[in-house]
Amino acid sequence: MRVYLLARNPTDSVTDGFLPAARRLGLDVTVLTDQPAAHRLRAPEPETLGCDVRDFRAVIARISAHHRPDAVFTNSDHLQTQAALAADYFGLPAKSWRAAHATKDKAEMRRRLAAAGADPVRAAELPAGADPAALDVPYPCVVKPREGVASEDVVLAADAAELVRRCAEIRARRPGEALVVEEFLEGELCTLETLGDGRVRHLLGGFHTELSPPPYFVEERMSYVPAHPGPVTAQVLGQLDALGVGFGACHTEFVVSGGRARLVEVNYRAIGDQCDLLLARLLGIPLFAHILRTHLGEPLPADLGVRTDGRARLSYPCADAAGTLTAAPGPADLVVDGVELTYRPLRAVGERHELHRTNRDFLGVAHGIGTDQERVDRAVADFLAAQRWEITP
Template sequence: MRLYLTALKPTDSVTYGFLPAARALGCEVTVLTDRPERHPGSVRCDVRDPRALIDAIEHLGRPDAIFSNSDHLQAETALAASYFGLPGKDWRACLAAKNKFLMRRGLAAAGVETVRSLRLAPADPVPERLPRPVVLKPREGVASEDVVLVEDDLPRAVAAARRRRPGETLVVEEYLEGPLRTLETLGDGAATRVLGGFATTLGPLPHFVEERLDWAPAADAHVLAALRALGAGFGACHTEYVLTPDGPRIVEVNYRAIGDHCDFLLADVLGVPLFEWILRTHLGDPAPEPPSASRHGCAVSVVADRPGVVKDGPPEEDVEDGGVRLWHRPLRAVGDVIELTHTNRDYLGVIRAVGPDRARVDAAVERYRAARPWVVG
């Protein structure tokens, strides 16, 4: 079987998740990327252009599957898969999920939910009489970059965002207050399986930095209805939503697997070959029914709280503590210069932990952090 994987920058999800899974499934894998110097053995291609992608694949050899886990390449990859008659996502659903303005319009038109939202193109004036507070965000942003809660001076916040992101369209939305949750799903085009979900702990407002995710399985009917309305029923999908006093409301739909090592955590908690499961749907297999999880898991991001230089930090390691298994993945190195961005770019490392229950997992994580601190000075 021949599988083409489209990618931009290298990610742990691809390097340590999807590529080994593809090899385990017996696939001959070709990575197509615009950064071949960063992907050993890859083929250069303008992966943001579906015409170039289709042309490259036809030249290299007919595919059995075309796949991407990149936020930025879902629509292009879906168009290529459709061209070759392969299982894949609807490119329109990919576009609607990525574009937060289209997502809001799609959910409102389907009668799923209405969240006040306004699109601001680069030259658009800033409205003066919007109810506060609001959330300002890039229309197609990732990693909480330039997502900020605005309680008073919206024109000032918009001007600051436009300086950082010239030429980009922004979205202003009503602030959804309540606990933040995720729903992780896997679909095959006919059925959508709920794999589980997480409760998200955010850092201090006005920014929205995810500091911790804890296993909190749920099968929220509202979220599943939203995914159906958008047509997001194939492959992996990571949806974030808020439990507001008026019921669940969607924050964003990420039409790919959950990131920041929570994909590995999801596999650990369920005890399944998650990356293989995802790839198998793109090879035409039905999505399997996930097992019930009897363990607790969490992913804790160690976030820099000050600018400076990394003086010390724990290595990459896998340890056992009181029946809890912990993995630490450093995201920075000694000597790195830290400039706070108030996004997940401020992560120093991530700790993944799985154990019999939350109390023991929490205790093991605290012991690990106390014994192996990150030092920025």
């Protein structure tokens, strides 16, 4: 059976998660990407073909001229709609392209939720060239690219003057892109991880997320929770239903305040930044294989057999200045006080980077897995406190 995997830049999710899972399932994989050299360097085994994967017509044409597909799949935020349209064209199991589009386009997501009466958030779309000063929005507010990802160019504005300035800064980096300005949602930031086949939907727990200080929203630490309170989960699932989300993996971010759950964004894919790799280990399930099987049309088991006693924490040491990384710890795999501790560098010594105020500032990722949250937290914090990163301007 052949799976066409659509991708842009290489990611740990694809290289260390989906490709090994596909090999174990005996699948033939063809990677379609607009960055073939980077993928061949990172993972030379699968067949890799160049393609303008941002255009669903190019994807369909490339597949039609090659081998017959059994699945068209992507874990990219940027390519969910294209993959859904291509899979549907070939009569294969797929996410609804409408749901994929509604979750990617943040303005459309707000409109869909408002139309369904599902806890609307005050928001306004700002087309390229439009004047942000004319918007009727509450302050403080958040401005973000309409189709952005990973907190890139997401920033808090305290008043109208700051909103105008922030929009100008973002537009200088993203000329011609539409923005979204919406009310700031106060409360605890959480995630819900789900996996469905269109018939059954499994809840895989979620995370509590700690962010960098405002005005930016960089995810610095995440702690796993096996389950959120029932009423909170029900609210989130109701909003996902309103968007038509229910097939394959989904990573949903939401804020909880006073028992009220309000969506921040819906990423219609598996959680990234190595959280998915941790989740598979923590739950003791072949997560990536389940996701691939779903796209091959196989039903999910009624019981995934997940472990429920696991606890975990991820921490991302971040660059605080632009420059060249001149000293940093190497990879580590340790067991400390019963906690499985792993550290992986995300930036090589000698690399120079600007300061982005996003997850592109991550220098590495440390995560611990155990059964006692306090021990897990302490093991990760102690490990990071003993390390040293140096950035030379």
